[in-house]
Amino acid sequence: MRRFGTLSFGHYGPIGAGRRLSAADSMLQAIDLAQGMDDLGVNGVYxxxxxxxxxxxxxxxxxAAIAARTERIxxxxxxxxxxxxxxxxxxxxxAAVDLISGGRxxxxxxxxSPESVVRGYEAFGYTGSQDPRGADIARDHFARxxxxxxxxxxxxxxxASPFGGGTGxxxxxxxxxxxRSRVWWGAGNRDSAEWAxxxxxxxxxxTLLTEDRGIPFDELQAQQIEAFRAAWREAGHPGDPRVSVSRxxxxxxxxxxxxxxxxxxDGDGVGVIDGIRSTFGKTYAGTPDRLVDQLQRDAAIQSADTLMLTIPSQLGVEFNLRLVTAFAEHVAPSLGWESTRA
Structure with a gap:
């Protein structure tokens, strides 16, 4: 694991005890947290x-706002x-964000992922899908x-244009x-990983795979990663692709x-999502020493180069920065990570 960052779901609305997080709060706090993580030497915010x-x-x-307020992340x-x-x-x-960030x-x-509405993409004007989940629309849009x-x-x-015109x-x-080299595909199963x-x-x-092969989640995910890398090599693409997992x-x-x-x-879970039998990864919570021992035995984390930590963003900047700092100081170095901070 050479890199780690945070994956935020960005929830806002009521958060209990009569408190409420607005959409503006959520975004402004995300910017502040990213600045703190950039200072800490964390690799990414997603x-x-x-x-x-x-x-x-x-x-x-x-x-774009985060890119303009940070240097490395x-x-x-x-x-x-x-x-x-x-x-x-x-x-x-x-392209605009990539240029503002200097290629970050x-x-x-x-x-x-599964939606809170029925075929919401059709309300955005994208109709005609022959797939109940719109996968054909997604692939067509991605190709374009x-x-x-x-x-x-x-x-x-x-x-005939007065603004440059020309031919071709x-x-x-x-x-x-x-x-192009900084684009990632989120694959939920082995077939989509091989396609990527x-x-x-x-x-x-x-932490969700839309398949169940009767083996632990981390091993299933590690198999997915190996299938992806094999497909990359067989296609003749140069270099080594990046792989991230979230936990x-x-x-x-x-x-x-x-x-x-x-x-x-908790342990791995198996359930049905979008009508498909799926495997859910477990939550890791414990002392830093215990986490190091467990994560060193997680086959997918050992196979990937980037780890994304899902964070409880509703709990605010100070709380989440403390969580990230604890991981950076007491867990990540034992997994192979080094801070980007000079």
Whole structure:
């Protein structure tokens, strides 16, 4: 594990005891937390994207703000639901954020996770899917998006235009060289991981896999990662792709930590989501020494180069920065991590 960062679900709304977190609170606190993690030398800050929910739905303005206020930390998504996206508009925004950040964007995209509404992407104007979950729309949008960020000409120039005109095909602007290498696909099973390897994009794998092979979650995920890397090699792509996994990990170092997370240690789970039998990863909570021992035996964490910690963002900047600091100081170095701070 060479890198680690945080994965925030960005929830806002009522948070108990008569308190309420607004959408503005959620985003402004995310910026402050990212600054603290950048100072700490943490590698990345990533955000889940959900539409029709009290969570982050339009992450690019937030990522641009974080990029402008930080120096080293990677800014990204985990993941953007391509069913909802205009691929050319997303290409423009992604290139802009990548340029603002100096090439620090890690853009995770996929078909997306289960929704709180029925086929919400159709309300955004994307209809005609032949798949009950819209996977065909997501793949079509993603293919068009890759064409755009690769600099392919997508619109014929107007020879009569007073604004440059010319002949041939025009690419999307702005264009950010190298952005293609910083795109990730969020794969929920082995088939989608192998597809990502063939396409030649990085892999994001979360604490949910839409398959059940009767083996522990970490081993199932490690098999998915190996299948992805094998597909990458067989396709002849150069270099080594990046792979991230996400985990719920809570170092318990104070009485407050014990209050929130004591007793939260659990095992893998198996259930049905979107009509598919799925495997859910467990929560890790305990003293730093115990966590080191457990995480060193997690096959997928050992196989991946990047670990994303899901954080309770509703608990505020100070609390989450303390959690991240505890992980950075007492757990991550034993897993192979080194701070980016000079």
């Amino acid at each position: 955000f889940r994207v959900h539409h029709f929910a009290r969570q982050q739905s339009s992450p690019m303005p937030l990522l 990677e800014v990204g998504t985990g993941v953007i639901d391509m069913r909802y996206e205009n691929p050319l508009h997303l290409a423009e925004e992604a 964007l890690a853009l995770g995209v996929s078909r997306g 998006f890759l064409q755009a960020i690769e600099g392919e000409g997508l619109a014929e120039r107007d020879t 095909m025009q690419r999307i602007e702005p264009y950010s060289e190298g952005l 390897g063939r396409v030649g994009v990085n892999l994001m794998s979360s 719920s990990i809570f170092p318990i170092t104070t009485a407050e930590d014990e209050l929130y997370f004591g007793g939260r240690q």
